[in-house]
Amino acid sequence: MQAKDNTLCLTKRKPKWLTLRCIKLTSTESVFYSPANNLKGSSALIVIYKIGLTSKTMQYIASQSNHPATVFLNQNEITKRHCNIRWFNQTSEIKRCGHGTLAAANFLIKYFGYCPEVFTSMSHERFTIRVKKQRAQLLLKSIEPKKSELAKGELKSVFSSAIKAAYSTGDKNGYTVVLFNEEFSKDVEKDDLKSLHVDFKALSKLHKNAVIALSIKNKDKKNAIAHFRYFAPQFGVNEDSATGSAVSIIAPLLFRLYGLNKAMLVQQSNSGALLNYEFNNAKVVIY
Numbered sequence: 377m378q379a380k381d382n383t384l385c386l387t388k389r390k391p392k393w394l395t396l397r398c399i400k401l402t403s404t405e406s407v408f409y410s411p412a413n414n415l416k417g418s419s420a421l422i423v424i425y426k427i428g429l430t431s432k433t434m435q436y437i438a439s440q441s442n443h444p445a446t447v448f449l450n451q452n453e454i455t456k457r458h459c460n461i462r463w464f465n466q467t468s469e470i471k472r473c474g475h476g477t478l479a480a481a482n483f484l485i486k487y488f489g490y491c492p493e494v495f496t497s498m499s500h501e502r503f504t505i506r507v508k509k510q511r512a513q514l515l516l517k518s519i520e521p522k523k524s525e526l527a528k529g530e531l532k533s534v535f536s537s538a539i540k541a542a543y544s545t546g547d548k549n550g551y552t553v554v555l556f557n558e559e560f561s562k563d564v565e566k567d568d569l570k571s572l573h574v575d576f577k578a579l580s581k582l583h584k585n586a587v588i589a590l591s592i593k594n595k596d597k598k599n600a601i602a603h604f605r606y607f608a609p610q611f612g613v614n615e616d617s618a619t620g621s622a623v624s625i626i627a628p629l630l631f632r633l634y635g636l637n638k639a640m641l642v643q644q645s646n647s648g649a650l651l652n653y654e655f656n657n658a659k660v661v662i663y
Contacts, residue, residue: 393437397426398426399426400425400426400451403487405419405420405480407482408478415647421441426450435464445470445473446465446476448464454492459496471499472497472501473620474514475618477503482512486510491505491507503515508663514661514663516659516660519545521551524544531579534579536572536574541555550584551588552587552588553588568591569589569605570644579609588604588607588619589605592634595636597635599640605643605644605645606643618645627653631655637656
């Protein structure tokens with residue numbers, strides 16, 4: 377079954393790049409949405425090409441898209457067990473993109489009835505896919521963060537509320553998670569992290585990692601709920617709408633601090649997103 381051209385009006389007229397002979401088909405796919413909770417999740421533009429599509433052209437196509445990520449797959453690889461994958465936002469190539477990978481997997485399952493078992497990024501990171509009830513689940517290795525007084529100091533002037541603790545990964549994947557003082561959680565109990573003010577200019581200058589603001593709403597192991605937001609002005613995105621790859625650091629941190637091996641994550645961006653995960657043996661399954 378061939379996918380429909382669902383580029384969702386990238387421009388008022390059909391974009392010129394769609395006439396490129398190397399473009400096989402395009403479509404869009406959304407993930408992490410929940411109509412019951414009025415959470416729209418996030419979308420990705422999927423571009424399947426034949427051969428001859430340069431990085432420069434990929435970046436141009438992504439710059440014309442109104443989606444948070446544009447995913448590129450080679451037609452010759454999507455029928456194999458292992459498939460290379462690349463993601464771009466409007467300004468630059470993305471090193472890790474969980475939502476784009478899940479979107480690509482679900483797209484292939486929906487229109488072709490199959491998808492690769494493993495997607496491999498340009499940095500040779502493996503994104504393993506499991507299929508359950510015709511929906512993709514993403515399996516990632518967890519990234520263990522370390523408590524960082526340096527990160528806490530750098531981010532002190534970035535947020536409108538006092539930081540309780542900061543946890544950072546190494547330079548390879550570049551994440552910092554911040555937790556706020558208890559007074560903050562009490563003052564904004566209804567909206568939680570939605571009222572948090574962020575100085576994006578200061579963040580881009582002071583800190584090199586993408587930053588995850590995290591708040592625990594329910595620590596009960598059976599019905600655990602956590603809220604988070606994701607900021608990365610250093611990488612061309614002030615705030616991401618739905619961020620699957622960030623769970624690879626959130627999951628082990630919630631396990632370390634609260635003994636949780638699974639939880640429902642609500643991403644409190646403007647669109648909102650709902651993510652579920654399970655953490656076991658240094659691996660995270662996201663769906």
